[in-house]
Amino acid sequence: MKAFLDILKPNQLIYPNTVGYDWNQVDVNRPQGHPYYHWLQTNQGEGVVNIDNKSIILSKNDGILITPFTPHKYQSDQFWTTNFITICGYASIFFQKQLGEKKYFVLRESSCVDKDIYNLTNKLDSSCDDAQISLQTYKIFLDILHGVQQVSAEGYKSIPICWEIKNYIDDNYMEKISIKKIGRLFNISPQYIIKVFKQAFNISPYRYLTKKRISEAEKLLISNKDLLISEVANLVGFDGASHFIDVFKRVENCTPLEFRLIYYQGADFNHE
Known part of the structure; x- marks a missing residue:
């Protein structure tokens, strides 16, 4: 279980503000949303995300990308561990162009993002330089974006x-x-x-x-x-x-x- 919270890198193009892998997840309620793009993914167990008047179940490897300032909460009545990342930096102003206007995006079986976050926490743990951290964060966003594009074309x-x-x-x-x-x-x-x-x-x-x-x-x-x-x-x-x-x-x-x-x-x- 690893987590890095409130990372401040104001001069980076793209950087994680928080990131965690296999985190013992507690209940969270954000009536004003999160100020950054927030990815939450189940590692073990199962949790429920309440967003936009919907309840979304996240089973193993399922994830959700929530856009900034979108009200949401999540909880579980069982043991639940998650992988998560919030992405900030100058480049995040471009994300909406690539993602579209939706408030959130659900991806099922997103194992590649799981591996990406695991690699990122290891880099942070080993004190890699900022450029490597930024590149790994960008890779995570691109993998999420690719998943969103695949889902949009599913029909x-x-x-x-x-x-x-x-x-x-x-x-x-x-x-x-x-x-x-x-x-x-x-x-x-x-x-x-x-x-x-x-x-x-x-x-x-x-x-x-x-x-x-x-x-x-x-x-x-x-x-x-x-x-x-x-x-x-x-x-x-x-x-x-x-x-x-x-x-x-x-x-x-x-x-x-x-x-x-x-x-x-x-x-x-x-x-x-």
């Missing part, structure tokens, strides 16, 4: 071509991809691709490709500060640095360089 798994196209984009985002090229590859019309992809994932193939490239670019910007912006642009499939910068700024309201500066120096700037 459309009967259209397998959508998943084939999505997997193709995930595997080839660094290459030159167009709707026409995908159409030729799968022998279907561009219009049909756009229609079924948007039905399944609530996003166009082009926007999904853009978000995928930006997400991968952010990983590179954080993990390798020696890479030039033009090199990052090339590695994730943009035609050049100017195009990359324009798209990045449109998606994240900051330039790639500003994004990197926030992470490494805690530089402050205004988001419009």
Whole structure:
């Protein structure tokens, strides 16, 4: 059982405010919600989360991501241990764009997040540097985000071509991809691709490709500060640095360089 509470790192892009693994969970009531994105997951036993007039049972490996300032409480009438993390930092202002407008997200059988939190508590226990802690925290958010995206598309798994196209984009985002090229590859019309992809994932193939490239670019910007912006642009499939910068700024309201500066120096700037 490990827990780290009230971690204060105001200059970090993304960082855990609290994190715990296999924690002996007590009853919690937050009528005003939590100020940060809060992930709660059952490790052993079973608990109940009351949120938005619903009661959600969390069995082993089930988890819930609760958005900031969403009232909630949770309790159990049995022995209950949990894994949890609250995520703060400059990057958290971007989360809503990626997650959408819902107040909470329930993920079943999220064993990968369980392992991520275990690894993070070990890093904190061994006094790893802030950059490693931040990277592991970002990985946790990305794994939760991936789970949320899968759940949102659950009702459309009967259209397998959508998943084939999505997997193709995930595997080839660094290459030159167009709707026409995908159409030729799968022998279907561009219009049909756009229609079924948007039905399944609530996003166009082009926007999904853009978000995928930006997400991968952010990983590179954080993990390798020696890479030039033009090199990052090339590695994730943009035609050049100017195009990359324009798209990045449109998606994240900051330039790639500003994004990197926030992470490494805690530089402050205004988001419009």
